[in-house]
Amino acid sequence: MENFDEHDAATMRRAALECEAIAADLERLKAMIADAADRLTASFNVVGALESRAVRGKAEQDRLAGALSNAVTALQFQDMANQLTAHAQRRLGSLREALTKLSDGVDPLLATTTRLQPVRQAGMGAGSIDLF
């Protein structure tokens, strides 16, 4: 490893620690999202169960059905957010490992990525459908 001194090694060790801290933040984010999703789903289930019992006019019934339908699509965010954060954590783990090896003077041969990004959606609009 050419032009590599103790200062560089210390910087890389700090960067590796930063990766670890970011991964821990992502874990907390996942827990918060899971908690929010559980609470939202519980509320959704209460409203969903009441839907069939309430007596209303057709317009109001259609409005409620539409709102529930939109909620079903939006409440899928937890699964997508989980997969995104898990992927980011895997990549951070690889980066931290590479930085630690570099700080020890070992060429880490960092892999490009552990696997392809499983979530490419940028929003919560409904996804595509292909029938074979």
Add this chain to the structure above:
Amino acid sequence: MQSILAVDDSASMRQMVSFTLKGAGYNVIEAADGQEALEKARAQQVDLVLTDQNMPRMDGITLVRQLRAMHAFAATPMLILTTESSDEMKAKGKAAGATGWLVKPFDPAKLLDVVKRVIK
């Protein structure tokens, strides 16, 4: 009543799928991964399988491949509902014997439309 095996490791996803399908009159059997789904499918015939792709123990494509090898599931429609949207993954699903590929998040009305079209 027609039965649908809904497979996803996310509890919230299973709830949304079940809410949608039960509301349309289907009986829903839930499984948290491909392995559990395979065990339930061995014990009970269903009219359609709706499975996630990325799951612990057994993924959706492997589940489809294993079910297709079973005589009882040779003609059963199987849909993969996943965040994965690459053509490469879709091709793998098709090769395994999947009937269709749906990218999350799903719209309830569109999901029900597809289910009605493929279920026998």
